[in-house]
Amino acid sequence: MEILIPILTLGFLGVIFGIGLAIASKKLAVNIDPRLERIHGLLPGSNCGACGGAGCFGFAEDLLSGKAKASACRVSQEEVKERIAGILGQKLEKTAKLVAVLHCNGGKKVKNKFVYDGIADCVAANLVLKGQKECVFGCLGFGTCVSACPFGAISMENSLPKVDPAKCKACNKCVQACPKRLFTLIPSEQSVVVSCRSLNMGKDVKYVCPVGCIACKICEKTCKFDAIHVLGNLAYIDYKKCTSCGGCVKVCPSKTINILAK
């Protein structure tokens, strides 16, 4: 008999709390669209934010409410996006795959104008006289882009960041992280890049960097497709016209225009 009292007491407590929780779970039930879980399961889960949503879950919610389209996800494979569009009953719009490229080839070739001994971060270094490099447009080499990349696609090589095109998902994080704005996204099938961002006159560029764009316009004259133009002392490639023929790469006197290694 002795054992009955504790059993009944605990049992009574358990039943009371159980009923209480059952009522609460009914009252506080959250109605979740079953499609939400499925879409969230298909998304990469890297929460990179390139789609503009608050992480993958936020993007899934935006997809369901019609605020976003499945093609906005830069990370997923095409077939995954098609499946997501299928769940939503939509058709997927094809988008060109982009890849991030660096527009600087200075690195160790550009001397330091002073010894920077602060926080090893490009944004912080940029606040001190626009960085320690002689060229105010060039890469500072502290690897802020490396830590910004959620996919580990950027690594430092010879004190310059190197993008691995296979890992790059074009999430735009490095473009925003770089205080010198040295990254842009280009179509992944393109491979010719102007590796300079300096807007200085040719002589001033030559003074600080052996591989900077001196705005000689030889590339502009050489290009048969009208795809490269010098504007404000810097050559820009129009990727809608560029055929990656490599003509400008051969003639560039300062080796500023490069072909990306695939």
Next chain:
Amino acid sequence: MNISQFLTIFISAVFIYNVILSRFLGLCSFVAISKETKPALAMSLAVMFVTTMSSILTWLIYRFLLIPFHLEYLRTISFILVIATFVQLVEMIIRKIAPPLYRFFGIYLPLITVNCAVLGVAVLNIDMFFVKGKAMEGSFYYSVFQGICVGLGYTLAMLLMSGIRERLELCNIPKALKDFPLAFIIASIMSLAFMGFNGFKF
């Protein structure tokens, strides 16, 4: 029941015997959620709610169920039952009103259940405010107030810690000390500082 007793409970629960920094209870969430101030505050509020509500219910259960039936030895299991129920309730409420917060807490929200701080308060209330198996005068109010105050002490420690850690994010610290090692060192230094309150007598 007098006002000075409440003041004593407040100062001893928040400062002298701070649940985290002096009693060393509930350390897992203290280290895990204290990286940013906002989630730390939300976590503290959740813990405060649970300590307060469980203080009320555990006192009632102990006084009107366990003592009359001489079941004092069932104290721990029945208290955990109460705490688990309230944690479930908090979880439902947070999922309903703040889904991003719910996702941020992840595993640590259900872990309030086994957060020793919460069980600690309940047991402490019984130890402090029951004399020879009998409730002392006003012990119910003392218990509830102690529940709130321990929650406040937890909040204080969480806010201090998260404030320090937020600033440390901007510092250049050795790689080996990043994140948890440094958090442990800071926690111990803060704990030493709080030991300084130990000389106060009321």
